[in-house]
Amino acid sequence: TVDVSVVYYETRERHFELLVLLYDMTEVIQMKDMQTAFVANASHELRTPLTSISGFTETLLNGAQEDPTDRQQFLEIIQSETKRLLDLTDDILTLAKVPERANTLQQFNMSEMVEKIFNAKAEIKDNLNLTLKNEVNDTLVVNQNKSNFEQILTNLIGNAMKYNRQDGSVKVSAMVTANELVFAVKDTGLGIPSDEQNRIFERFYRVDKSRTKSIPGTGLGLAIVNDLVEQAQGKIELTSQVGVGTTITVTLPLQ
Numbered sequence: 001t002v003d004v005s006v007v008y009y010e011t012r013e014r015h016f017e018l019l020v021l022l023y024d025m026t027e028v029i030q031m032k033d034m035q036t037a038f039v040a041n042a043s044h045e046l047r048t049p050l051t052s053i054s055g056f057t058e059t060l061l062n063g064a065q066e067d068p069t070d071r072q073q074f075l076e077i078i079q080s081e082t083k084r085l086l087d088l089t090d091d092i093l094t095l096a097k098v099p100e101r102a103n104t105l106q107q108f109n110m111s112e113m114v115e116k117i118f119n120a121k122a123e124i125k126d127n128l129n130l131t132l133k134n135e136v137n138d139t140l141v142v143n144q145n146k147s148n149f150e151q152i153l154t155n156l157i158g159n160a161m162k163y164n165r166q167d168g169s170v171k172v173s174a175m176v177t178a179n180e181l182v183f184a185v186k187d188t189g190l191g192i193p194s195d196e197q198n199r200i201f202e203r204f205y206r207v208d209k210s211r212t213k214s215i216p217g218t219g220l221g222l223a224i225v226n227d228l229v230e231q232a233q234g235k236i237e238l239t240s241q242v243g244v245g246t247t248i249t250v251t252l253p254l255q
């Protein structure tokens with residue numbers, strides 16, 4: 001798409017000149033289309049739990065609260081849908097704020113960070129009886145933006161645990177080359193079909209909704225990871241096989 005401006009003017013020497021300016025608008029329009037799609041998707045995702053909360057509240061008010069079993073069941077639905085709304089709004093805000101996140105660097109111990117994330121997700125570990133392996137050298141000190149790095153690791157480890165199988169495992173490893181930090185999160189979980197492997201980084205995309213229906217998520221975790229890695233001028237690689245597991249490798253330039 002090209003935007004054209006034409007200026008026709010007279011010079012001091014009384015010549016008439018025509019100035020034609022051509023602007024390539026492709027990127028601006030693509031950006032605008034993406035924003036419009038994002039707002040449409042976000043509204044749709046927010047409406048789903050809101051409709052459910054509104055419906056069950058009305059049913060309770062119309063008499064269902066008299067039956068203790070119904071009351072308990074409907075209140076539990078309202079509670080979980082409210083939790084979903086909170087998760088969605090938190091992730092939408094995190095994603096929107098990626099461009100304004102501070103880019104200050106800090107030195108920290110990566111292995112301790114992995115351990116902290118594992119501990120924060122003990123509930124999933126216990127539910128699936130997972131083995132969590134922290135293979136990051138315990139002396140490895142990295143110089144990165146700490147909160148962005150923690151967000152990336154939290155989302156990747158969270159997925160590796162959530163989309164795992166009973167008695168499965170998650171392994172986090174890292175190595176430093178001459179100018180890069182390379183780390184990987186490997187799981188023995190459900191895997192991702194090859195035709196969907198690129199799509200999972202899209203905003204709100206979730207693989208096979210029926211498969212993951214019982215697993216909570218917003219479809220924004222990997223979009224956040226993608227934006228943060230891009231901001232740090234790094235790259236993400238994914239290998240995955242259905243029923244075997246997934247490995248996501250992130251490479252970041254050494255600061």
Ligand code: ADP
Nearest residue numbers: 159160163200206207217218219220221222246
């Ligand atoms: P969600 O909040 O749904 O987990 P993400 O953006 O983090 O959103 O991931 C998008 C989708 O990609 C998930 O819904 C899931 O279907 C799939 N996915 C992500 N990570 C894994 C993984 N380690 N193993 C299997 N599927 C995964």
